[in-house]
Amino acid sequence: MTRYAVVGLGVLGGATLLALARAGVECIGFDAGRVGHPHGASGGGETRIFRTAVADAPAYRLLLDRSRECWTDLDGSHATPARPVFRPCGALTVGPPGDPRVRAVAGSGRSAVLGPEAAGERWPAHRVAPDEVAVLDPGGGLLHAASATRALVAEARRLGAQVRERSPVLEVVRTGGRVIVRSGDGDDVLDGIVVATGHYRFPPGAGPGPDGVVNRRVVLTWFPVRDPDRFSSAAFPPGVRLGGSAFTFFPAVDGRAIKINVQVSQPRTAGPDDHHPPVRPDYPASWPEQPAARIDGLGACPVRQETYVEGYTPGGRGIVDLVGSAPPVVTLGGFSGQGFKYAPAVGELAADLLRTGVPASTAFAGVAATAG
Template sequence: MDGKLAVIGLGSIGSMALWQVSHMTDSVIGFEAQSPAHGRSAVGGDTRLFRMIYLGNPDLYPILERSRDLWAELEAETGQDIFTRCGGLSIGTADGLYIRSLLETTRTNGAAHEILSHEEMAERYPQHNLRPDDCAIYDPNAGVLRTDRAVTAAIAAAQANGATVHTNTPIDSITETDDGVVITSGDTSWTFENVIVSSGGWSRRLMPDYLKAATQTKRVFLTWFVAHDAAQFTPEKFPTFNRMYEDRSMYGAPAVDGVTVKATLDGRGTVTPDPDGFPRELSTAEIAETIETVSEFIPGLIPTIVRSDAFPDLYTRDRSPLLGWFSESSRIYCATGFSGGGFKNATGYGHIAAHEALGKQTLEGLEFVRPERFKTGTSTPL
């Protein structure tokens, strides 16, 4: 054996899994096809939103709680400033499905929140151009995560704990044998007791057919703007936001660099067959819709995109992650398919993957993330 465990892909989740594993054993090797936090990975774009208020399965909430605690642990262990807590807003029509659904999930899981009326929103956060029937839900625990800093810090911490890292080492194949799991890169091979696959948009080629059929790699783009008055868009004055209104949707973050405000259309991922060969530039239609939406929602931003980029991520059919073994008898653990929303929970997902891959107990209530749901046909289609 070359090690107890291999982690293939050291991006959002793989870096955190490696860090967590390194607390339990130094017999772990991480493999990254390029370099940590490279510009073509789903880590790209500087920041991601963290929030405790969300749409969907209440079973996600314990993972969010674990993730929040682990972000603080990563900062304490590495001395890096990774999470800026600035609060977060979910904005929509007061009696619309978006706000009603958010409140239903929030009241079920007990997340701290504050409902802001149209008048309260207008007074506290005048940066947002509200419709007459808009309101918001304020999340005091929300904020901004520094993606590049988080990934590089986690990998450095893992190495300090005894983990080995191979960069610029793409894995060509994974083969299970009676003795363990053999992985190859070019003419070199290694054998491990178990393997975690956490390669994001590049994971499909290493997955069994039933998971290939249930996943797609999609291109997701991000956009940034400059404000007329930068002082109004600092983390102290401008919380993260998610806003939905009929066919318009946008999310964003304050100017953590003091200059550029992230404001990006939500839910615009497009299928790309090749995670290495999709357009990084925005189309004319994407630019037009982005500028039209930001002009309506946040008139304090100059309606010119000053920066944009696009990244690949792996989406599942039901948009819930893949966390678990390829099969009951497999030694290959899947930690991918986070469908454009995984980074806020990267520490929590990494914790689950690390512990389960080493045969240790972790959180309960994880049936909704298990890969075998796609074997049985019980998953909910998009």
């Protein structure tokens, strides 16, 4: 029987393992830690924005639609009240209507544009200036990162996939059209592998990893809120403020503080093991504008700061690459902060490439090399 492996069970590796299990093939997933551990993107800041109103080509919108379907299904079968996967609360873009990014979302055909007065009534925490608009993506929502990753792997396991946590891959050997994966659990002889180790080093023998990916530190800051009801996901959906100092914002999932990610240049990490570099306490003081100037009800001083590492490509697109055919080896990486949105559909794409060398769905044909 054909056997495949997925090395790295973050959100993209977990999605690929699930796609292989759904295809009915024998598959094994390896991770050096526990699934959903805090040292990768799955542990970075708890939540992610999900969007459907984007200016990308139709193929990318199909990826988003498929991913939303998968996230919704997983939320129905694997979420708990304490650990939801996906909250379909919409996503916002707030800023000047002339900003190219605002225009792109407003012109996507998947959004509704509200003027400042209507926006202020619907989302009272936002200070929407007279020369700004709020664009609602009703198909958007909030992903809970670690829960989403765990749900993907749990469903793969339910369908028959083997899952080996705390089992780092020590070496990959290609020989005789097969691939040997050597881990702490011994040797497994397989017919192909997907390598999705994120910012971690690729296992020796697996190849150099996707070209052009730079690992950068993402710094997140939480500010306390005075009225938690104004900052629930229903009253304060995740989104981005544009014009002036741009930043993304997230609802108070703990009822106490909202997460802010100011869009400033992020430094490269010192190396693959540099998971959580320290953050200077005065980091927010360097921002051109404080979020409280545009969001009503925030405390002045941060209550929490956290970092995680993301892989970025120059064009901001992730890489899905078939780098070998005998045996097949597929590499994933560099999704530039966009991986969670597309993960379930990209996992299906990677599984198709591994098994057949081509994406099975024509919707994926145009994005086989650069899915982001």
